[in-house]
Amino acid sequence: MQFDEIVAVRKSSAAWRLLRADNAPLVLSFLGRVFVDDNIREISESGLISLLDDELYGLNQRLGEGTYPRAPKAYLDEWAAPSAGWLRKYYVTDSDEPHYDATPAVERAVAWLQSLRERDFVGTESRLNTVFDLLRQIVYGTNTDPQVRLAELRRRRAEIDAEIDAVERGEVSVLDATRRRDRYQQFGEVSRALLSDFREVEANFRGLDRQMRERIATWRGTKGELLDEIVSSRTMITDSDQGRSFQAFYDLLLSADRLDELDRLVRETQAFSDVADDRLANIHHDWLDAGTRAQDTVRRLSEQLRRFLDDQAWLENRRVMDLLRSIEASAYSVRDGRTDEFSHEIDSPSPTVVLPMERPLYHRAPTVDIESDDIEYGEAEGDSDALFEQIHVDPAPLVDEVRRRLRRHDQVTLADVLAESPLSQGLAELITYLSLTDESFTKIFDDATTQHIGWTDEFGARRTARVPRVIYSRPRTTGPGDRLDAIETQESR
Known part of the structure; x- marks a missing residue:
C-alpha cells in the first residue's frame, strides 16, 4: 500500500477508529463476545443494554468505581453514531424497539487482534495442499482441451487406485496428531472467516440499495428510463461476482446430501479430543442461519424499494392531478369569456355521419316451451353420510x-x-x-x-x-x- 492510501484508510476506516478509541478494550471485548463469538446477528436494545450493564458492573467492581461511569444506553448510542460506525441500529417489522447488529468494522478489528496472539502451533502443510488443490481447480477447471482434462482425471484415478490397493494390502495411512491439528486449525480459521464474510455481504447489499435509492431520489428523466435503471441495478447485484458466489455457496449448503455429509464430518471430527472446539461443533448451522439472514436482507430491501417506488408513483399521480385541475381552470375561463384571444384547431370541418339503418335491427330471442308434466322424482342410491363427514x-x-x-x-x-x-x-x-x-x-x-x-x-x-x-x-x-x-x-x- 502507498503512503497516501494508508492516510486515507486511517481517516475513513471505522475499524481503525475502533482500534484508536479510548475505550477500545471495552468495545472489542463486549461486541466481539456478543456478535462474533456467540454469532448473534440481531438483538433488541433492551437485551443488549442488559448484557452491557452486566459487563460494566463487573469491570467497575474489578477496576474501581467510576472506570466506566456512563449508562449502558449512552455507550450504545455512541457506538452506533455515524462518527463511530461500530453498531448498526435499525427497526424490524412489527416492533417499535430498535435492534442492533455489529458492522463489518468490528469483525475486522477483532480478527486483527486475534492475529496478534502468539500461537504455539502454526500449521503449513495443509495450506500447501490447499494451494495445490486450488491451482488444479483453476487450471483444469478452465481448460477446454479434452485431452488435458482426461490426463488429469486419469492421474487422479491412478492415485485413488493406488490408495485402494494399499488399503486392501492392509497398509492404511492415517494422520498423526500434528497433521490432524494442522488441518483442524485451518478448518477453524476458514469457518470463522465465512461467518465474518456473511456480515460484510449484507453490508455490501445495503450499500448497493442506498446507492439505488439516491439514484431514484435525484432522477430527472422519464419514468421508463428510471425503471430500466432500477432493473439493471438489481440485476447487477445478483449477477455480480459477489452475488453469484454467495448464491452458489447458499445452494451448495442447502443440498440435502452435502448438509448431511457436513453434519456427519463435523460430529466425527469433534470426537478427537486433541482438536475438538465447542465453538465449531455447530458451525454449519451457523452458516445456514447467516446465509438465510443474508437472503432475507435482500428480500426486505426489495420490498422496501417497491414501497419507495410506490411513494414516487403517488407523487407523480398528484402532479398529474394538479395539471388536470389547471386545464379545467383554463377551460372555465374560456367558457365564461374571460379570455379575449382564444383559437383552436379541429381535425375535420364536418362530423362523421352514421345512419341509424346501418345498425342491425332488434331480434327477439326464440321462446322455448318446457313441458313439466309427468315428472318422476328420483331417489338417491348409496349412503350420503360421507358428504357430512369433516x-x-x-x-x-x-x-x-x-x-x-x-x-x-x-x-x-x-x-x-x-x-x-x-x-x-x-x-x-x-x-x-x-x-x-x-x-x-x-x-x-x-x-x-x-x-x-x-x-x-x-x-x-x-x-x-x-x-x-x-x-x-x-x-x-x-x-x-x-x-x-x-x-x-x-x-x-
Whole structure:
C-alpha cells in the first residue's frame, strides 16, 4: 500500500477508529463476545443494554468505581453514531424497539487482534495442499482441451487406485496428531472467516440499495428510463461476482446430501479430543442461519424499494392531478369569456355521419316451451353420510411434536418427526405439517430434494405422497439458553 492510501484508510476506516478509541478494550471485548463469538446477528436494545450493564458492573467492581461511569444506553448510542460506525441500529417489522447488529468494522478489528496472539502451533502443510488443490481447480477447471482434462482425471484415478490397493494390502495411512491439528486449525480459521464474510455481504447489499435509492431520489428523466435503471441495478447485484458466489455457496449448503455429509464430518471430527472446539461443533448451522439472514436482507430491501417506488408513483399521480385541475381552470375561463384571444384547431370541418339503418335491427330471442308434466322424482342410491363427514386436524399437538424434537437438535426434517410420530389422519395431517407456523422455529422448503411420506388410510390401503424436503430449525436471534426458555414458556402457556 502507498503512503497516501494508508492516510486515507486511517481517516475513513471505522475499524481503525475502533482500534484508536479510548475505550477500545471495552468495545472489542463486549461486541466481539456478543456478535462474533456467540454469532448473534440481531438483538433488541433492551437485551443488549442488559448484557452491557452486566459487563460494566463487573469491570467497575474489578477496576474501581467510576472506570466506566456512563449508562449502558449512552455507550450504545455512541457506538452506533455515524462518527463511530461500530453498531448498526435499525427497526424490524412489527416492533417499535430498535435492534442492533455489529458492522463489518468490528469483525475486522477483532480478527486483527486475534492475529496478534502468539500461537504455539502454526500449521503449513495443509495450506500447501490447499494451494495445490486450488491451482488444479483453476487450471483444469478452465481448460477446454479434452485431452488435458482426461490426463488429469486419469492421474487422479491412478492415485485413488493406488490408495485402494494399499488399503486392501492392509497398509492404511492415517494422520498423526500434528497433521490432524494442522488441518483442524485451518478448518477453524476458514469457518470463522465465512461467518465474518456473511456480515460484510449484507453490508455490501445495503450499500448497493442506498446507492439505488439516491439514484431514484435525484432522477430527472422519464419514468421508463428510471425503471430500466432500477432493473439493471438489481440485476447487477445478483449477477455480480459477489452475488453469484454467495448464491452458489447458499445452494451448495442447502443440498440435502452435502448438509448431511457436513453434519456427519463435523460430529466425527469433534470426537478427537486433541482438536475438538465447542465453538465449531455447530458451525454449519451457523452458516445456514447467516446465509438465510443474508437472503432475507435482500428480500426486505426489495420490498422496501417497491414501497419507495410506490411513494414516487403517488407523487407523480398528484402532479398529474394538479395539471388536470389547471386545464379545467383554463377551460372555465374560456367558457365564461374571460379570455379575449382564444383559437383552436379541429381535425375535420364536418362530423362523421352514421345512419341509424346501418345498425342491425332488434331480434327477439326464440321462446322455448318446457313441458313439466309427468315428472318422476328420483331417489338417491348409496349412503350420503360421507358428504357430512369433516376431518379436523388440530395443529397444536403437531407444533408440540416439532418443538420436542428441536430440544435435542438444532434442526430436524419432517421425515425425522414422522419417524417417531407417524401420520394418523392421513393427507390432512400431512398438509397441516406443511403449513405449521410458530415463533419457536422456522420452516425451510428444499425444492431440490424430495421425500416420500407414507401412511395407511381408513380402508387399510398404503398411501404415499412425494413432497419437498421440509426442515424445521431453531431461530438464531438470541442465545441458545434464551431460545430454550422461550420454547418452554410457550409450551407452558
